[in-house]
Amino acid sequence: MGKETTPSETEWLVMEVIWNAEGDITASEVIRTLKDSLNVSARTIRVLINRLLAKGIIRYEVDRKDSRVYHYYVVKSKEECLREKQERFVRNYFGGNSTLAVASFIEKAHLSDEQFCELEQLVEKMKENRKD
Known part of the structure; x- marks a missing residue:
């Protein structure tokens, strides 16, 4: 298996705190929130921030007025991280077979008739988009 590049x-x-921030955010602001x-x-949160930096999910800029303050910003969007996590999950637990993964989730989900209808509509929409 390759190096993990998505958040634990x-x-x-x-x-979530960094994605929801309007622009960049300092470690102190993340700590205060979490x-x-x-x-x-606070030390544990700083360790988590450093892991995210090592994974390339966030970056930082040093504050111009105070070199002890770092401003963190997003490199990978939430959607990109979700997609990577989903792909890795399907690859690791379903041998890369997306159909098997989806079928497994649907079988265990106890969906209502309305939810099945929504899924059918989603599949039809995806089929139409593939034709374009």
Whole structure:
């Protein structure tokens, strides 16, 4: 298996804060937002931020007025990370077979008739888009 390039579950919580920020965000702002809800130390959150940097999901710029302050910004969108996670999941657990993965989820989902109808409409829409 290759190097993981998407956020882990805990890193995802940090990314939610960064994705939802209007522009860049400092580590202090991320810590302030997450410290109580995650019940972890500021140091742990900084470690998570460093892991996200190492994975290339975020980058930073040093503050012009205070070189101790870093402003983090998104490199990979939430949609891109979701797509990569989905692809890796299908590859690792379903041998790359998307049909098998979707069938497995649908079988276990206990869908209502309305939800089945929505899925049918989605499949039809996807078929039409492939023709274009």
